Amino acid sequence: xxxxxxTATSISHSERRTLLRFLGLYAFLAxxxxxxxxxxxxxxQKDLMLQTKRLELEEHSKELIDGLKLLHIYFDRYRTYPRNxxxxxxxxxxxxxxxxxxxxxxxxxxxxxxxxxxxHVIHYIHVLDSYYLxxxxxxxxxxxxxxxxxxxxxxxxxxxxxMLTLFxxxxxxxxxxxxxxxxxxxxxxxxxxxxxxxxxxxxxNAILSNIEMIDTQNLEPKLRKKxxxxxxxxxxxxxxxxxxxxxxxNHKIASxxxxxxxxxxxxxxxxxxxxxxESKKIEIETDIQPGVKLWIDEGKMARLIDNLLSNxxxxxxxxxxxxxRLRPGELLVQDTGSGMDEKQIKEVFKRYKxxxxxxxxxGIGLNIVAMIAKEYGLHIDIHSKKGKGSEVFIQWxx
Amino acid sequence: xxxxxxTFLLLLSLLNAENVNIYERNCVACHKRLTVSLDKFFxxxxxxxxxxxxxxEALYDFIKNPTKKKVLASEELIxxxxxxxxxxxxxxxxxxxxxxxxxxxxxFGKIK
Numbered sequence: 001x002x003x004x005x006x007t008a009t010s011i012s013h014s015e016r017r018t019l020l021r022f023l024g025l026y027a028f029l030a031x032x033x034x035x036x037x038x039x040x041x042x043x044x045q046k047d048l049m050l051q052t053k054r055l056e057l058e059e060h061s062k063e064l065i066d067g068l069k070l071l072h073i074y075f076d077r078y079r080t081y082p083r084n085x086x087x088x089x090x091x092x093x094x095x096x097x098x099x100x101x102x103x104x105x106x107x108x109x110x111x112x113x114x115x116x117x118x119x120h121v122i123h124y125i126h127v128l129d130s131y132y133l134x135x136x137x138x139x140x141x142x143x144x145x146x147x148x149x150x151x152x153x154x155x156x157x158x159x160x161x162x163m164l165t166l167f168x169x170x171x172x173x174x175x176x177x178x179x180x181x182x183x184x185x186x187x188x189x190x191x192x193x194x195x196x197x198x199x200x201x202x203x204x205n206a207i208l209s210n211i212e213m214i215d216t217q218n219l220e221p222k223l224r225k226k227x228x229x230x231x232x233x234x235x236x237x238x239x240x241x242x243x244x245x246x247x248x249x250n251h252k253i254a255s256x257x258x259x260x261x262x263x264x265x266x267x268x269x270x271x272x273x274x275x276x277x278e279s280k281k282i283e284i285e286t287d288i289q290p291g292v293k294l295w296i297d298e299g300k301m302a303r304l305i306d307n308l309l310s311n312x313x314x315x316x317x318x319x320x321x322x323x324x325r326l327r328p329g330e331l332l333v334q335d336t337g338s339g340m341d342e343k344q345i346k347e348v349f350k351r352y353k354x355x356x357x358x359x360x361x362x363g364i365g366l367n368i369v370a371m372i373a374k375e376y377g378l379h380i381d382i383h384s385k386k387g388k389g390s391e392v393f394i395q396w397x398x
Numbered sequence: 399x400x401x402x403x404x405t406f407l408l409l410l411s412l413l414n415a416e417n418v419n420i421y422e423r424n425c426v427a428c429h430k431r432l433t434v435s436l437d438k439f440f441x442x443x444x445x446x447x448x449x450x451x452x453x454x455e456a457l458y459d460f461i462k463n464p465t466k467k468k469v470l471a472s473e474e475l476i477x478x479x480x481x482x483x484x485x486x487x488x489x490x491x492x493x494x495x496x497x498x499x500x501x502x503x504x505x506f507g508k509i510k
Contacts, residue, residue, distance in 0.1 A: 071509075072441060072444075072445065075437075075441065075505065075508075076437060079508055079509055079510050080509075080510050081509050081510065093448045093449035093450070094447070094448035094449040094452055095448075095449035095450070095451055095452070097449060097450070099505060099506060099509070100505075100509045130445050130446075131444060131445055131446065131447070131448035132445065133444065133505050133509070134444040134445075134447075134448045134449060134450075134453070134505060135448070136448045136449075
């Protein structure tokens with residue numbers, strides 16, 4: 001039950017991340033399309049408003065031109081500019097010099113246009129054929145009540161919001177559809193690991209406890225060798241079993257932190273792995289300072305050390321060496337294995353990442369190390385040289 | 399300094415007076431005998447040419463070489479008085495006279 005939940009959690013976490021990334025990109029593109037559509041809609045609405053106002057402004061300009069005509073004829077008698085409270089106006093000569101104006105801002109009039117709006121006013125420009133009082137351009141100005149602007153924005157927000165929601169829902173459905181095969185594959189793998197883990201426990205324990213009960217001293221050397229091989233194999237399986245158990249149960253088991261004697265633990269784990277190392281003629285050398293302690297869950301720390309040692313054996317050459325050093329605040333595991341390049345070092349903590357498929361394992365060891373290190377704030381530093389070997393430093397505030 | 403500016407102003411008004419004289423002597427004097435006043439011609443030019451630059455150019459062009467094609471006066475008036483003769487004024491004096499004419503009848507600053 002717990003294992004199933006933990007597996008589901010790990011799947012949904014990576015799935016959620018992929019989902020969010022895709023949705024982010026999708027939303028960005030959808031937003032771009034919406035902005036483009038909104039701009040077109042806004043421009044069209046503005047044009048529509050101007051076309052509607054144009055009729056009214058044309059009427060005003062005709063009335064004004066009639067007034068200008070009269071003033072032109074009777075200029076020697078009357079000099080009063082034709083005004084109307086419904087609009088403001090101005091006249092400009094052919095060289096665009098202002099002759100007279102009652103506009104709010106006559107200096108910013110655009111005489112090359114026919115009708116346009118700026119700020120809160122609408123301008124209409126009529127070009128005359130007969131230049132009464134020398135006026136070629138007649139500008140009529142009315143106030144823009146902004147009604148269309150408010151309505152347009154309301155529509156944009158309402159329909160734009162609805163469309164964006166639709167886009168996102170469609171995106172969500174699409175991404176779920178696209179991710180389904182991947183999700184199924186991961187779920188299958190995790191279920192497999194979970195089931196294997198459950199099935200492994202009893203036989204491995206039975207093998208290990210029975211081997212420990214055999215008195216190998218009294219056996220023939222040939223048989224002793226065979227029993228040793230069985231023990232190595234059983235320990236390897238046991239180690240994999242421990243990793244898998246950690247992976248599927250770690251979210252559900254509360255940490256039992258206490259002050260752990262690291263010096264004892266590291267020595268114990270090194271001794272445990274000596275039998276495995278012997279199978280590849282690898283020598284494990286230790287330099288452990290006594291009395292090094294750390295506040296941690298012992299089981300998790302054992303997992304961390306086991307994985308470092310297991311990797312050092314797995315990726316070591318036959319007849320190679322492993323050096324383990326423990327100092328307050330630092331644990332070093334050094335091997336004489338195949339080493340890694342920069343790119344490999346960067347990817348080393350990824351789950352299911354294996355650089356040497358012939359070495360066995362699932363590629364979960366260093367992922368577990370990284371998880372434990374993250375939980376306890378331990379700093380991991382890896383130095384590696386292709387063909388020379390690797391050094392893994394685990395550091396903490398000691 | 400004050401004396402200098404007074405002298406300058408005096409010189410300017412003298413020059414202006416001279417321009418006015420050119421206009422009065424050469425334009426007003428002749429047009430007096432016509433039935434249509436000079437301001438009517440001005441407003442005809444304004445109606446056709448709009449801006450100061452264009453009006454002055456058109457006037458200069460017509461006075462330098464008056465033709466029936468360019469004339470803005472009515473046909474009856476031309477029939478009655480004929481086309482005005484080519485001006486004998488120098489270019490400078492003609493431009494001065496046109497400037498005075500513009501200043502006398504322009505609408506800028508006169509509309510209320």
